[in-house]
Amino acid sequence: MGEISLKLNGKLETKDVADNTLLIDFIREHVGLTGTHVGCDTSQCGACVIHLDGVSVKACTMLAKQAEGSEIVTIEGLADGDELHPMQQAFHENHGLQCGFCTPGMVMSAVEMVTKNKNISEDEIRKGLEGNICRCTGYHNIVQSVKAGAAKMGG
């Protein structure tokens, strides 16, 4: 056990956690933000993608302790109050989600991808989503969403 503190969606969170606590469990259970999901146990589905110090990572493949002192943004921290982030808005407008389970991770991956590459091509989007699995959409509308989101984000 030991205390960790980190910034989660702009808010300082200080909690006592066991050393073997995964970051995803810290977020979901200790803090109670359940928007980040767990869809597999081999680090492949990407339902748990969050931003850690500005880059996308899989929260299921990190210990909470490894995130000590970092700044984390989860899906709950993306919108600006009631106003959706342009990528969230793009997913809505382009029907880029169905059951919604993979969506938080998908959106977090998309935001990072586009932040790094504003003029992203369809092939780059498809490649960039390699770490996120969706079973509902066939990806067609997700790709359209990311494209539209990129345009909204200034691409």
Added chain:
Amino acid sequence: MNEVTKIDGIGSSVRRTEDKKFLTGKGRYTDDINRPGQVQAYFLRSDVAHAEIKSIDTKAAQSAPGVVGVFTGSDIAADKVGGPICGWVVPCRDGSSTKEPPHPLLAQGKVRFVGDAVAVVVAETMEQAKSAAELIDVDYNELTPVVDFVKADEGAQIHEEVPNNCYFDWELGDESATNKAIESAAKVVKLSVRNNRLVPNAMEPRSALAEYDSLDESYTLHTTSQNPHLTRLVLAAFMFAIPESKLRVIAPDVGGGFGSKIYVYIEEAVCVWASKKIGRPVKWTADRTQAFLTDCHGRDHVNDVQLALDENNKIIGLRVDTVCNLGAYLSAFSVVVPTILHGTLLSGQYDIPAIYTNVKGMATNTVNVDAYRGAGRPEATYLLERTMETAAKEVGMDPAEFRRINFIPKDAFPYQTQVALQYDIGDYEPHLDKAMEMIDYSNFEKRRAEAAKRGMYRGIGMSSYIEACGLAPSAVVGALGGRVGQWESASVRVNPTGTISVFTGSHSHGQGHATTFAQIVADKLGIPMENVEVIHGDTDKTPFGMGSYGSRSLASGGSAISKAVDKIINKSKKIAAHLLEASEDDIDFKDGKFVVGGTDKEKAFGEIALAAYVPHNYPLETLEPGLEENAFYDPTNFVFPSGTHIAEVEIDPATGVVEVVDWAACDDFGNLVNPMIVEGQVHGGIAQGIGQALLEDAHYDENGQLLTASYMDYCMPRADDLPSFKVGYTNTPCTHNDLGVKGCGEAGAIASPPALINAVIDALSPLGVTDMSMPATPQKVWKAIQESQSVAAE
């Protein structure tokens, strides 16, 4: 196409109202819900496929840190709790019925597949439960596992009640007429195909949270279900023998189902049972490995096909002999999927005068096999459309033309097939033509030649499928062995201010019902969509309904809503007549207003609602106050979506990699309520079909160990495996429901595998390749190329 009358009415691509919560992380899936005092359940599962349990020693686990209970099959047996049931059985050729062995909640005496639950540990935390489970000592007497279902009748008997490991041997159609047709045929095309075994893989793993309230002796179960009411029925009536009113089942946001969340699984039942035993809420959530091991799998058939043609290449008969794998236990729909939902589809879009099929359903030491997107219809379509393509090539016709001359002509509807179904309406040439146009079929050979210059093999393949969805009517379903009704319910409650609450018995787990159903209501009542809220998934709130599967929600559930709205309008007319001092017959309802015909006297819908709830000026002597109506809609027939999908592929002969370079889908779903959502359903279905055809395969080794039990080995389609899709529609509105709609959820998964495999074979046809099993993995395609080349060299 539909005429769009309102910006958010029927026929318009309204953006989904449910999106915002999912996009902001506020969706509430079962695992997101926690209850005070909650404990965690972990299931100790068999790691052998077939064994007798000699003993289970749980002593060490009982006293492990954090443990509040350890239970085995004998505890379940002591409380006389029943197991999951089979929801549909069929008669066998010998006159007997389907053999239904018991399925205990926790293994009793025997384990029958890797993953079979042997014990449950309930502890304060999941880690503690797992640690304690490691202390349980199970002594097995291993038996020879039965894995190869085609030879399952020769294997060790898995259930006492199932001789030769054969659950059923069923038949449909006229065997002698069919055999006669085959004997007299100018040509008989023969084909053996295998429909590979798949794992549904909804992204949300299954989860259950059960709570017992000792005050009123009732239970609440949150669970990942496609049909909470059926879950409640099975749990209450068949397992726990309690009144349904003592069990509330809530299926909150559910992260995809694809069939795999229809059934009542042992885990949710054990949680319910344990919650009372322990007196605390019990939660269980599967990890992905457990999902692979214990979610019902899909498909797993082999089919031997004989297609008889006359001298004009017209089909005169079809015989299909099928063996399918149903796994260790029968689950809810496992029997109906390979029989009723498969055999009745064998006529496809074709006028076939004689059809016969028989199906043997086998028990094996693998997890149960049940419905997976399409459920029986993809298997039927696959064998039929592979055979159509093969036949076209064998008789030297263009596959499109061969299909065309065998289509049921459009003036032949309603068309009675030789396999029980009567198609109400359809017109198949337009979607074939349109799909061919969408993919520029006529210039394909130019593209093939261009690819050849780059050293690539390009191929094109099609599939003209039919689907029967929205199972109905109940009387027919019952006659065919179904044990439940197949109607759907709706309750439409007009609130005093004119807003509407719609309660549906169907369930949305990605399909967008909150939007589509609201569109129907808003359109019919002429009110804004924001005023309509759709509620589903809670047995305490919604009327008893069947849930969502088999592309039934709109055709059955949407129609029920439409009927309930009609009742609202009828009653509203009576209220309006009173308020407007006119005869009810003179009241017209249009654009949200009740108007006295030929006058400017009118009442808005909101005024009627208010009058109904504040009946100061109201015909109380003839009419009850309030404005709320129920409808239970039992359709008179299935609905029959159809379409043509065409796939274009390129194959790299050096690696065997198949790239899907183009896809055209033209479907006839009748009227579309929300084209955007329909298109999303088509995309998702195609992706799953491409997954089946190129990537996915559940593989058990000869000892019954599942070797593809994670995303490391089970190949899920990812964004870069798939192309963008061209989607188009034709429309013959369904003749027997008010909305003229058919189902769209499964079409993509039904149509796409044969189209793709036909394209792969077409690409390799210059090499003499005539067959390819699914999935057409790079290795398999490469090997086929190598073998064809070595044959050519000889």
Added chain:
Amino acid sequence: MEIKDSYELPLSKERVWAALNDEQFLKRSIPWCEKLERRSETELAAEVKLKIGPMSTRFTGNITLSDIDPPNGYTITGNGKGGIAGAASGSAKVKLIEDKDTLSTTLSYEVSAQVKGKIAQLGSRLIQSTAKKLSKNFFGSFVKQLEDMDKS
């Protein structure tokens, strides 16, 4: 899965056979063997800590000798339970063939292996390579020990 290999040893068949029945010899040959105790003529109890990459699991189980045909060979079968990791078993048919002219003995083996549970579910890509490697390690170090003894 079948794995075969053979070694030629400049020793008599009896010598090799004796070593095949000497548990101390066997213990040193079994990779990561932590414990090996003879329970009977044909049964030994074993504990092995197997490390494959980051995975590290203790298997407890037994080793049985069957089809014993002195001094021509036997079948040596290991069964191990690795707790949550699952279980593994491997069986090697060992044959000794002596060449009187060169005074050497060829030890040949044929292994079949089986894994259960998590190792099968998650590690399928490694099963064959690992079984091969472990067989090689076992027979390789068995042969090396014999050769070293012979030299010393």
Added chain:
Amino acid sequence: MYSTKYIKPNSTSEALEAIKSMGEGKFLAGGMTLIPTLKQRLASPDGLVDISGCDLDSISDEGDTIKIGAMTKHASVAESGLVNKAIPALAKLADGIGDRQVRNRGTLGGSVANNDPSACYPSAVLALKAIVHTNTRSIEADEFFTGMFETALEENEIIEAISFSKPSKANYVKFPNPASRYAMVGVFVAQFNDGVRVAVTGAGEGGVFRHAEMEAALSSNYNADALSSLEISSEGLISDLHASPEYRANLIKEMTKRAVV
């Protein structure tokens, strides 16, 4: 995950001390393999020593070599101007490991120390005549990889950096496993003044290996055609659900041809 102790020291010497204080400790680098293994309870170390605070993540140009700190993340290598200029093939390899989230966490040292038979990096280490610098010594690539998941690293020896020789030409082409996206076959080809080195990953039962025949053929003629008449043996190649040794042998040749451009 079993309970375990987590320590994050600030230097390699502290890290070594920490691990020695544990019965069975493990170094935690990016954790991309270790954490999933721990989650599955397939290992139960007493403690984890996180070496991300040990200042091991720099990239520097050392003249004939590019030296990359062990804790440098795959994404940093992929994006590094230095690497892209001197050895673009190495940047390309790093850019194709796992997915973007793996690249944002996974490290060079972690991958090389683990020596997974399907990992990409070992092929670059071997083909680029790299030197593996540890806390005690420098190990040549040819001596470093000793078998599947096995290396020359002693217990409690820590990789601090790896120096990659700058080739005159190099390329890495991978055929990913369709499910896991690990290399089913990955080939790193590097041309140096004294010859061509070809390292193959994903295919060998003993892990990454150099392919002598292809090296010889390409050393005399650096052209894909030089490989045409070669028969690639399937002996010793991995057999699994996804690829037979024969198919892997074909891919080795094909990926090598594609790498030689």
